Amino acid sequence: MPRGVADSPETRAFIIGLHVEGRSLSELSGTFASPREVLSRWWQRYQRDGCVTIRVDAAATTSNQQLATNNQLRRDQECQRLVDER
Helix, strand or coil: CCCCCCCCHHHHHHHHHHHHCCCCHHHHHHHHCCCHHHHHHHHHHHHHHCCCCCCCCCCCCHHHHHHHHHHHHHHHHHHHHHHHHC
16 A cells, blocks of 8 residues: 555454454455554554554655555455455
8 A cells, every 4th residue: 555545444443353353464464455564553553542543644645545545445345345254
């Protein structure tokens, strides 16, 4: 994902929920195309704050935003697929 474009709170919560259930951050990184380091930060925030906090970089460019929109759509579809499989 382009730098400076945040995932939705729902996507973050879903991914962290899967980690709480036992899936590794490395596995989730591959599934959702998010860097493992990012997921690790989310996990640390979850452990510290009890929720997945949102951090948005205002410097995101229009092209990054379009790419992020496309990536977010793909991730949301993957999240929905995983929910539907349950």
